[in-house]
Amino acid sequence: MARAVPASAPGGAAKPLRIVARFHAFPPEHNAGAEHMLVSMLRPLVERGHDVSVWLSRYGTATKEYEYRGIKVMPLASRLDFPTAVRGASVLLAHLETVPATASLARGYGKPLAVVCHNTHRPTFRDMAAGGTALAVYNSLWMEAEARLFFAEYPKAVAPATELIVRPPVFADEYRTKPGSAITLVNCNPEKGGKVLEALARRMPDQHFLAVRGAYGQQILPDLPNVELVEHVEGREMRERVYARTRVLLMPSSYESWGRVGCEALASGIPVVAHPTPGLCESLGEAGIFVDREDIDGYEAVLRKLTAPAEYRLASKRAKARSAELDPTADLGAWCEAIESL
Known part of the structure; x- marks a missing residue:
């Protein structure tokens, strides 16, 4: 560690x-x-x-x-x-x-x-x-x-x-866990991508989504059968309450100076699909899967592709490698x- x-x-x-x-x-x-x-x-x-x-x-x-x-x-x-x-x-x-x-x-x-x-x-x-x-x-x-x-x-x-x-x-060991099955967004305000989560959940009723209430901003929390609300999470509980239940993390943020939550997810080999802000491009590096936040079709296509075991293994391998680089x-x-x- x-x-x-x-x-x-x-x-x-x-x-x-x-x-x-x-x-x-x-x-x-x-x-x-x-x-x-x-x-x-x-x-x-x-x-x-x-x-x-x-x-x-x-x-x-x-x-x-x-x-x-x-x-x-x-x-x-x-x-x-x-x-x-x-x-x-x-x-x-x-x-x-x-x-x-x-x-x-x-x-x-x-x-x-x-x-x-x-x-x-x-x-x-x-x-x-x-x-x-x-x-x-x-x-x-x-x-x-x-x-x-x-x-x-x-x-x-x-x-x-x-x-x-x-x-x-x-500290990667404090976040590392076995990934779960959900597509997750942490902090569901509009700037972080709350509307993107809602649009994807409506398009993909066969997928389970986690909407984690954030610390600030108006929260977009869809009332849909495939969206589960997770109340505000204290930092030491992120591994058990969020990452252990997450298969893919969404970060369609309009602005991120770095994007800490993405780096936390990388520790478990969780692929991160993100809007290409300068900060996220630098933090996620080659592990990032970048799609413009206005391109809902693109987000859906990437998420569908990551259901293939071979594609997921490759993305997960890149995530773990990037996490090690960020020691x-x-x-x-x-x-x-x-x-x-x-």
Whole structure:
């Protein structure tokens, strides 16, 4: 199993750091790809002996501090104590909407700030480049290229002191299982392909579909006899509740900066049929089966073809090979050392 560099690894910090992260939401209540990428990045820091705490800024019903995968999570009720935590921090970490306010506090208290960029939208780069970012993390090569275009377009933007690519880490052993029999879509909002799922289910009444309720967005959950609804799934339950029941994963997303759920499915040799966004093309590589999200005929044709045992075995072999290529050990080692260098 791919794991992070241990605490005794060369280049590790001489003493434990106090890493204070500011996120709008966190598992187990909010289970989206961006948040589970953060979990996968924070876990190795905890394993190396650092004190890691996540302070929620917007969502969450917990009223007391709790622990998730070794990470301390401070509820919304604690937000008045956040400036005190900042004063005692060695490093601050932020992503998405929490970046501007966290950056202001980092500048005010003279603390190094690491920003995790989860998409290529201009506000993401604008907030990261407002000044004071010590480390910027991009989740793909194409995001790094988009950042280069942003800095060329806005020459007054302040580039981070250090940049790093960390592909959303997937520990394959935590997701690997024997595939099931269903055609599955995770997060059934329109942008992720909820309408595609519905159209295919109507065309293919002989096939069993799983519609997994997502963490955000309006959900399209067809009331059809061959569509089974799976309620929102906490990350540690994805293997048993989703992948063990899935034969093919659908990802007809209009936008994906990477596409973590596809990489989770690859660990079990589950073929992924996806819209060719730049992120999905990079993450799935040669294992991806790409069909334009408007081409319902094309999706049906591919799904029919994958019912042939020989075709499925070949697609599954490619999926497992790509999963092995995405071993996160090197990325996480570089990430931990970058944080410790701050």
